[in-house]
Amino acid sequence: MDEGRPRVEIEYCSQCRFVLRASWLAQELLFTFTEELGEVALIPGTGGIFEVRLNGERLWNKKEAGRFPEPKEVKQLIRDRIAPQKDLGHSDRKDG
């Protein structure tokens, strides 16, 4: 691992069986940010949690947002922070 590259954490409620969704999101991020990310860590949690963090910064929390994120939303949040020039393709809509 390149220690200097960003780390994404996906903490999910294992009792809720969110592991499949967490794993899907991990694959989406690793396909999109193959060169940019150091790792994506899947972290079993409890209490309905589904949270995505980038280098410790909370990018998405299911309870706060009231829903799960779409992968493209997470990709945009990550892109804006680590690879602002990166084009995410046809699903990418920029605000403003």
Next chain:
Amino acid sequence: MDEGRPRVEIEYCSQCRFVLRASWLAQELLFTFTEELGEVALIPGTGGIFEVRLNGERLWNKKEAGRFPEPKEVKQLIRDRIAPQKDLGHSDRKDG
């Protein structure tokens, strides 16, 4: 994340498209060791690598072994180190 729980790393060659296999293995480990593992990290690598580590200890390296591991092989290696009493079910054959 419980900082005291073990960390598994799966480093895979992204050029070889091993990400799907790595993600599959991550899911297998997270289903089996939900209570025992702190996290499973997917780490993009190069050069054909497929390596599984537990707290930094190399458990499996594709080039050394000459093949990919079956999930149950990795589970046995992890079980022996962090949960020796754990029964891995019908696929679990103990040596000796």
